[in-house]
Amino acid sequence: VVELKENSYGKSSVRLTKVVRNGVHHELIELSVDIRLSGDFTASYTAGDNSRIIATDSMKNKVYVLAKERSFTSIEEFAVLLARHFIQSYSQVQRAVISISQTLWQRLASPDGPHPHAFTDAGAERRICRAELVGDKLELSGGVDDLRFIKTTGSEFRGFVTDRYRTLNDTSDRIFATSVEAVWTYASESADFNGTFVAARTSLLQTMANHHSLSVQHTLLVMGEAVLKDCPALRSIRLTMPNSHRIPIDLQPFGLENDNEIFVPIDEPHGVISGFIERE
Amino acid sequence: VVELKENSYGKSSVRLTKVVRNGVHHELIELSVDIRLSGDFTASYTAGDNSRIIATDSMKNKVYVLAKERSFTSIEEFAVLLARHFIQSYSQVQRAVISISQTLWQRLASPDGPHPHAFTDAGAERRICRAELVGDKLELSGGVDDLRFIKTTGSEFRGFVTDRYRTLNDTSDRIFATSVEAVWTYASESADFNGTFVAARTSLLQTMANHHSLSVQHTLLVMGEAVLKDCPALRSIRLTMPNSHRIPIDLQPFGLENDNEIFVPIDEPHGVISGFIERE
Amino acid sequence: VVELKENSYGKSSVRLTKVVRNGVHHELIELSVDIRLSGDFTASYTAGDNSRIIATDSMKNKVYVLAKERSFTSIEEFAVLLARHFIQSYSQVQRAVISISQTLWQRLASPDGPHPHAFTDAGAERRICRAELVGDKLELSGGVDDLRFIKTTGSEFRGFVTDRYRTLNDTSDRIFATSVEAVWTYASESADFNGTFVAARTSLLQTMANHHSLSVQHTLLVMGEAVLKDCPALRSIRLTMPNSHRIPIDLQPFGLENDNEIFVPIDEPHGVISGFIERE
């Protein structure tokens, strides 16, 4: 006998641009929303009975309608609002998970000051959040993804395991390059989400820049500690940091010495370091 | 007080081409391997003490060396072999997770029969597996990712929830298009991995093609049941199927009727349906 | 003084799925169409006078409408038909360029023979064409893009320039891997486009597989010659072939010899070889 043990379904990549007009001064919000619902949907799987199925097309419409009807100042607020709406509107929904990724536009500087309605690219970085609601129990996280960073010194990697498989030399000065994914959990639903985002992001970048790194692991923990210290609203943080290798090129075949000047950036293979740091 | 509760690190996207020469008849294997280790690495995070750290560069080397020294006939075998090697070589490693994705090349047909050493693209599809070893406890899964499929009829979607957010009409004839991700767990480490892959893949495709679908959910369950029926070596299967929408174009503004002929394929937003089916 | 010397505009990536129903046997056509128009559009640039501008949204609609109203059996036919329509409908259009890329679906084999309406992925390969119409002068090309191929022997690379910058050794046995882009021009608008595509593709693959290659350049020319020999409807062919390197891994640090067994595939940097071959 074979049985359906878990089910979930939803809509991915519901993209949305919202313009908030405060007179001539405009705010621009660009989001991509993912929705996953679980609950009493078994009849749809077993019998093709769709009477409890909310079409994923209707989920998409709900995102648009709520974006219009509700005002919100952070993606965390919008995610919670959407999760609540699904749980409260449909008794068959037992669990709603809303994940949002925000493209960050940067207001154009103009000779007369910040431009009222023009914006440029703020990088690959995305602000992210996730609200999971089961009944009235909410788990809420925020974070940043693909926050790219590079420093050209202040990083060592020495004294690691020597055995048959080691060919890498010790180095006391290497390039440290990464693309941080940070996911933090809020202690409460009423946290200052935007203030926390700014503080955590600053904390990540300044710590990475200034910590004398003995390994990515070493710096990652200091970064996590700094965020939890600077952001009292947070309970924990998970950091995942690829090692975006810049490999020194061997110039000896050409009669040259490479004094840590010329490197080749490679995308693969790449190291990945992660850690989960929690307030006790 | 703040504490490091979990750590893991490893190497991603270690790509590898292996050619096995049986006289003039060559086999071609192309893999991408991901490695994650957890264990007694805390000193590296807290004190920059790397004495227990196996460099991710050394992990990469180990993949190359084992690919040379060992013969294996499936990615599952190679994943288990790698996981064992990490656990057995380094006492500080408590958990090793090896994930492998295989690019499937198709032997070129030539006038004289299958070509001995030439191959062409077999599609976006990847054969995948994952071996997680904690001490001597192994969890082993296989599967397929991005198995693209489309059928032009034999699919309905009717009778779903009607409320303020619904704008989609009932349809009794739509295009069914998806890209299947299937992850199955083996009941035993000594399963016939290659035979199971072929049988499961065939089962997925033939079931999708021939099942009269009342929803993606409906077809997904039948597919999972078919795989477990056809593959006795499997204990469970998790299926994740995006709905790769083909939207009928409204031709009425041009005085034309669209008899289910002309569609626009859209990548986003898209539905995603998943289910986990287990043998009792 | 500054002047607008050239203008063109259009719509890119107009995607389209067309299902042709011959009773229960369905044909599936998936295309992406790019349109570029040039002509008497200067007033739009200089004065914001849009009275001669065909909105790119209208171009998209025209693609949908013609896909519905007209039957065609090849992308070349559809491209010519679209180009003609733009030139004939709008006197301000002096030049129309239509480029089409077709996703190739492969009919599913089922126990009862080819399935009437189910299809699977036929690889990254795209069938392509381009029709450029200036007045009544047509230039028409067809081709294939991203046709991936690998052979594990039958390829050498020796005797190239030796100087300060050379570090690569001569090799008499290497992996030959590429992804062919072929663009051919038709001698006439009434060529057998589908027959030519099949013949040219076969010719490319069989020649690559069986030619003993002394360099990619060497094989490229033989491929081009073979296509022109096998396809009398063609006037010329341009081939562009990246060298999708598989680099032998140095296993000497591990006390092993690599007998051309273990390679690392790299995406970048990569060689690119091209040639244009014409019938005299």
Add this chain to the structure above:
Amino acid sequence: VVELKENSYGKSSVRLTKVVRNGVHHELIELSVDIRLSGDFTASYTAGDNSRIIATDSMKNKVYVLAKERSFTSIEEFAVLLARHFIQSYSQVQRAVISISQTLWQRLASPDGPHPHAFTDAGAERRICRAELVGDKLELSGGVDDLRFIKTTGSEFRGFVTDRYRTLNDTSDRIFATSVEAVWTYASESADFNGTFVAARTSLLQTMANHHSLSVQHTLLVMGEAVLKDCPALRSIRLTMPNSHRIPIDLQPFGLENDNEIFVPIDEPHGVISGFIERE
């Protein structure tokens, strides 16, 4: 008879990181270089005679060596230097084309001022250039690619062709979003490349932000004129601007009016507008 009419080959995506250390203050340069050579290489195609072939691997090495041996302050300088080196070193090279794309890192702001060696993502934007050298005749261009911009008002699109294929309404207030590709040609090899880049980029962004747009065509020309006015070193500019559509969502089915607030960003299909503007 069939003949090889054109040949060219080279190396693509030679990536490079160069760190210039002025004491503790570091400069970071990240490039990707493409090389294409044409010339007397026919014997390699026709006879597999590689004696005149410079291996693409050697080209890659030359990039590394020259990056080390030479100092340069702009990608234009480095491109010219490389093109000259190929033409001067190898008599069989008749034409050398060097294309460079530069990733722009942004120096981290820290409480103590600009950080001496830490950098963050400066967006998808790339600084680009191309040097084509035939004998001693140089054509040199610079530019920017994927410069993303959005403004939420100040853009109209009205009065375009009305016919059977038009369904788009006139609008006097729409979102203007694009990703500019600008390629400019220098009047002389001794231009101030870095000063020109900054001036041209500023000119593009400020003009886009402040021009009241009646169409993308309309704004594109004003942008090109502004760049040529602000940058006397330039002879011409080619602008290519996709229309990165933000489509207003129809909220009437939900009893709501959309006052230009809620949009869906779509990637495809998309308009593309281009123009070539030259100083007389």
